[in-house]
Amino acid sequence: MPTNFVAAASAHTRAGALFGIPVTVRFTPVGFDFRYGDGDTTTTTTGGQTWSALGQATFTPTATSHIYRERGTYDASVTVRYTAEVDLGTGWFPVEGQLSIDGPTQQIRIFEAHTALVARTCVEQPAAPGC
Numbered sequence: 701m702p703t704n705f706v707a708a709a710s711a712h713t714r715a716g717a718l719f720g721i722p723v724t725v726r727f728t729p730v731g732f733d734f735r736y737g738d739g740d741t742t743t744t745t746t747g748g749q750t751w752s753a754l755g756q757a758t759f760t761p762t763a764t765s766h767i768y769r770e771r772g773t774y775d776a777s778v779t780v781r782y783t784a785e786v787d788l789g790t791g792w793f794p795v796e797g798q799l800s801i802d803g804p805t806q807q808i809r810i811f812e813a814h815t816a817l818v819a820r821t822c823v824e825q826p827a828a829p830g831c
Contacts, residue, residue, distance in 0.1 A: 702765035703810075707732050707747035707778040707803060724787040727799065731781035736766045737774030737808060747780070768810045777805045 709729040716723060734742045748764030751757065768774065779802050784795040 701759045702761045702767050703808065704751055704762050704765045705734055705736075705748055705776065705778070706750055706764065707734070707780065709747055709780045712782075722789060725795075726785045726787070726792065727782040728785070729780050730783050730798065732764075733779040733781070733800075734764060734766075735777050735779075736768070737776045738768060738770070740766060742766070747778075768808075771810050771812055774808045774810065775805045776808050778803045 709732070711726060711728045713724060713726045716725075729747070730745065732744045732747050734744070736742075742764060744763055746763070748762060751760065751762070754762060756762065779800050782799045782801065784797075784799060785792040786795055787793070
């Protein structure tokens, strides 16, 4: 069954001074590198969304979901890539390159699950296969 991953990241603006000159820098997320802990990875331009926000049923595939093939404990993580722009008081100018920030590792524990198709819900027929 798909496990949905969501990474929240937004644009950040920081102000300060460089050699006494006021400067503002804006960092904008442009890429998300998901590592699922089992050797598989996904690179996206968004951090994904919850199933609810996507209007999807739980456990349906998403752009950032992953299916683990084996039971076990996995160390999953995401790296967010940012572009930067600087404003010295005359407007924004792009800064070449990207800044990569690693998110904290999260342990994912996968247990065994069994599913079955049934003619009625488990409430309607509690003894049905899969209930």
